[in-house]
Amino acid sequence: xxxxxxxxxxxxxxxxxxxxxxxxxxxxxxxxxxxxxxxxxxxxxxxxxxxxxxxxxxxxxxxxxxxxxxxxxxxxxxxxxxxxxxxxxxxxxxxxxxxxxx
Numbered sequence: 001x002x003x004x005x006x007x008x009x010x011x012x013x014x015x016x017x018x019x020x021x022x023x024x025x026x027x028x029x030x031x032x033x034x035x036x037x038x039x040x041x042x043x044x045x046x047x048x049x050x051x052x053x054x055x056x057x058x059x060x061x062x063x064x065x066x067x068x069x070x071x072x073x074x075x076x077x078x079x080x081x082x083x084x085x086x087x088x089x090x091x092x093x094x095x096x097x098x099x100x101x102x
Contacts, residue, residue, distance in 0.1 A: 020054040036067070070088060
């Protein structure tokens with residue numbers, strides 16, 4: 001469901017993998033402009049570390065100031081290693097009609 005919604009909004013989606021992975025990076029024209037992780041929950045510390053690490057890796061690789069983690073129900077916003085990270089329930093993100101973070 002999330003993949004189809006991203007595809008509808010953004011079109012070109014890719015997977016980022018270096019030392020860690022990021023579920024989706026969005027390319028518009030010749031520029032990566034968004035990094036997104038999708039997980040059920042960040043409640044477990046090991047999951048949180050893995051998801052944030054993947055998102056940070058992609059944001060740093062493409063010089064993105066912010067990233068998005070979509071979850072089932074959690075909501076938060078924080079900064080880590082100079083990158084703004086927003087955590088939002090996927091249903092809320094879809095209903096909001098927002099296509100980018102800002």
